[in-house]
Amino acid sequence: xxxxxxxxxxxxxxxxxxxxxxxxxxxxxxxxxxxxxxxxxxxxxxxxxxxxxxxxxxxxxxxxxxxxxxxxxxxxxxxxxxxxxxxxxxxxxxxxxxxxxxxxxxxxxxxxxxxxxxxxxxxxxxxxxxxxxxxxxxxxxxxxxxxxxxxxxxxxxxxxxxxxxxxxxxxxxxxxxxxxxxxxxxxxxxxxxxxxxxxxxxxxxxxxxxxxxxxxxxxxxxxxxxxxxxxxxxxxxxxxxxxxxxxxxxxxxxxxxxxxxxxxxxxxxxxxxxxxxxxxxxxxxxxxxxxxxxxxxxxxxxxxxxxxxxxxxxxxxxxxxxxxxxxxxxxxxxxxxxxxxxxxxxxxxxxxxxxxxxxxxxxxxxxxxxxxxxxxxxxxxxxxxxxxxxxxxxxxxxxxxxxxxxxxxxxxxxxxxxxxxxxxxxxxxxxxxxxxxxxx
Numbered sequence: 001x002x003x004x005x006x007x008x009x010x011x012x013x014x015x016x017x018x019x020x021x022x023x024x025x026x027x028x029x030x031x032x033x034x035x036x037x038x039x040x041x042x043x044x045x046x047x048x049x050x051x052x053x054x055x056x057x058x059x060x061x062x063x064x065x066x067x068x069x070x071x072x073x074x075x076x077x078x079x080x081x082x083x084x085x086x087x088x089x090x091x092x093x094x095x096x097x098x099x100x101x102x103x104x105x106x107x108x109x110x111x112x113x114x115x116x117x118x119x120x121x122x123x124x125x126x127x128x129x130x131x132x133x134x135x136x137x138x139x140x141x142x143x144x145x146x147x148x149x150x151x152x153x154x155x156x157x158x159x160x161x162x163x164x165x166x167x168x169x170x171x172x173x174x175x176x177x178x179x180x181x182x183x184x185x186x187x188x189x190x191x192x193x194x195x196x197x198x199x200x201x202x203x204x205x206x207x208x209x210x211x212x213x214x215x216x217x218x219x220x221x222x223x224x225x226x227x228x229x230x231x232x233x234x235x236x237x238x239x240x241x242x243x244x245x246x247x248x249x250x251x252x253x254x255x256x257x258x259x260x261x262x263x264x265x266x267x268x269x270x271x272x273x274x275x276x277x278x279x280x281x282x283x284x285x286x287x288x289x290x291x292x293x294x295x296x297x298x299x300x301x302x303x304x305x306x307x308x309x310x311x312x313x314x315x316x317x318x319x320x321x322x323x324x325x326x327x328x329x330x331x332x333x334x335x336x337x338x339x340x341x342x343x344x345x346x347x348x349x350x351x352x353x354x355x356x357x358x359x360x361x362x363x364x365x366x367x368x369x370x371x372x373x374x375x376x377x378x379x380x381x382x383x384x385x386x387x388x389x390x391x392x393x394x395x396x397x398x399x400x401x402x403x404x405x406x407x408x409x410x411x412x413x414x415x416x417x418x419x420x421x422x423x424x425x426x427x428x429x430x431x432x433x434x435x436x437x438x439x440x
Contacts (some may be wrong), residue, residue, distance in 0.1 A: 007043055010054075018356055031057045033081055037065065046070030047379075049372065055197045056082040059122065060103055063383065067107075067117045072375045076125030076364065077198070077262060078104050085201040092206040092236060093225060097260045102228040108383050116382015119375040124386050126327060126360075127173050127287065128263035130367040131342075132386035133394045134329045135171060135267055138341035141407045142166050142334050152392070160271045163283060169214045169333035169432040170284040171267060172244075174340060176251040177292045179323030179347055179359060181316050184294065189312040190302065191294040193325070193360040196313040199259075199291075203240030203299065204307055208232055208260035209434070210268020212284035217427065217435040231269035231282065234260075238307065239287075240299050243439040246288035248326050249340055249408040253416070255439055256288035257299070263287075263386070270387040284434055288330075292316065292323070317358055320347045324403070325359040332432045338410045345403035353401055366401035370394040 003023040008015065011030030019026035029039055031054065040062075044050060050066050052059060052075040059078045066073040078100040085095055093099060104122050109115070123129060136152070139162050143150040153159045177193055185191045192199050211224075211233045221236040235242060239259040246256050264286045273281040290296070294316070301310065328342015345359040354362050374389050375381075381388075399405055413431040418424055427433040 009039065033058075033061075036061065040065060041069070044069040044071045048072070049074075049375070051368065051372065052076075052079075053125075053368070055079060055195065055201065058084075059100075060107065063104065063107055063120045063122075066120060070118055072118050072379060073120040074124055074368065074371045074375060075122055076129065076368065077123055077202070086204045092234060093223065096206055096225075096234050097202075097208055097262050098225055098228060098232050098234065098265055101262060101265055104383065115380065117380070119379050119381040120383045121371045121375055121389070122383060122385060123262040123266070124367055124371040124389075126363040126367060127175070128261050128266065129371070129386050130363065130394070130398060131173050131263050131327070131329050132267055132270075133367075133389070133391035133398075134341050135331075136391040137395060138329055138331050138339055138407065139163055139166065139168070141341060142168075142331060142336075142339050145336065156270055156387070157273070160273045160281060163271045164273060164281040166331075167333045167335060168283050168331050169212060169430075170434075170437070171210075172246045172330040172332065173261065173263060173285075173287045173289070173328075174246045174248050174330040174342075175256070175288070175325070175327045176248050176254060176290045177295075177323070177325045177360060178251075179292045179316065179320050179325065181294070181319040182321055183314075183319050185297050185314075186312075187301070188310050189314055190298040190310040191292075191314045191316060192298065193292050193295070193316050193320070193358050194364065196309075196315065199295070200302070200309050202259055202261070203257070203302075204238050205260045206234040207237060207239040207242040207258040208234045208264055209258065209286035210264050210282065210284055212268070212434075213279055213282045214430065214432065215284060215434055216430070217433060219434070219438070229265075229269050229272075230279075231272060232265040240307075241303055244286065244288045244437050245414045245439065246330060246437070247338060247340070247410055247412040248328065248330070248342075249406070249410065250324075250326050250344065251290070253412060254288075254290050256290045258438075259287050259289050261287045266385050266387055270385075283333075284432075317356075320358055323347055323359070325363055327363055336409060338412055339407060340410065341407040343402035343405050345401075349403045359403075362401055366398040367394065369401075370397035373397055
């Protein structure tokens with residue numbers, strides 16, 4: 001692909017100098033309900049590719065446009081039009097990623113075997129996206145630890161049966177970002193290593209998690225949906241105000257935010273096993289995110305202002321001096337212990353491999369690249385989720401950009417050192433109950 005074949009459309013001037021450096025056309029224009037067709041239609045034809053990494057631009061609208069024009073499509077999350085995440089007039093269920101996922105999947109053909117049109121890959125960044133492929137590799141690693149001859153399952157049901165056989169009760173998207181900059185966060189400023197607007201939007205949505213069949217304690221603020229797959233529940237509180245316990249090999253035990261993400265729902269749904277109308281197996285699945293320390297301070301300030309976003313925003317990039325993003329999946333429940341599989345990418349390695357990136361952004365853009373390649377190789381697959389791609393092919397493309405990709409066993413449980421200073425209401429019969437993992 002030549003630079004002259006690429007056009008960037010963005011609502012802000014940031015990135016213009018880099019576009020000029022690489023000879024890429026740069027159009028500064030915000031997309032709205034009223035103008036998106038007028039802006040995009042002259043640029044989109046059969047065989048073209050629309051890469052959507054925007055905020056406040058409807059993914060469903062863009063998918064429909066690409067289908068009409070015969071163009072391929074990829075996004076990193078399912079975006080609504082402005083207000084879809086934070087409009088207080090909408091009930092929490094309508095502002096959930098569960099609802100957004102159902103709206104995108106509703107565009108699939110109603111009849112089995114019907115051509116779904118040009119490939120449209122939804123939610124394929126780092127997470128959601130890359131982590132779904134990490135889950136499959138982690139399941140294989142755990143299985144092959146006991147029997148090296150285990151083959152990769154051939155279909156969705158095979159993956160669900162493998163997870164069930166291995167005793168996987170829950171899956172955490174366990175991430176710790178330790179990147180630090182020369183400039184500390186100032187009052188009234190939101191600082192992060194990736195999109196501030198994106199983080200604010202998803203942090204303001206209800207906390208969501210795939211709800212496992214082993215769970216015995218529905219949270220008092222937990223709610224089920226009255227439509228769709230029933231693979232997930234939501235809480236009547238924002239993800240940025242909900243914390244959970246988790247573990248990564250380098251950080252050890254930590255508290256992370258239960259930010260809603262598409263993979264919490266799609267992974268749980270993909271691994272679900274049914275016996276007729278009865279669900280016989282599903283793991284709990286959710287994000288456990290510890291962002292960089294300045295972002296934690298930003299969230300604390302945001303909560304104190306009752307979720308009104310700070311007026312100043314700063315994306316940490318060139319001023320980062322050290323740190324890594326430790327992003328992976330944690331399988332909870334196997335007999336041998338917990339198993340974490342993922343990427344440890346330092347800021348130094350990210351800069352060496354791809355200029356104009358930090359560790360977090362490169363972990364996102366690598367699977368975006370892999371998704372683009374997979375779509376070009378499979379151009380008539382219709383709407384597909386990350387779990388439906390060839391995980392080995394995606395990891396093959398991504399691996400050179402991810403730093404150290406490792407799998408590590410651990411003996412952590414959320415019951416360790418609990419109740420030491422004060423009594424706690426815990427379920428000692430099953431450490432992997434969400435009741436034990438959530439911080440209250």
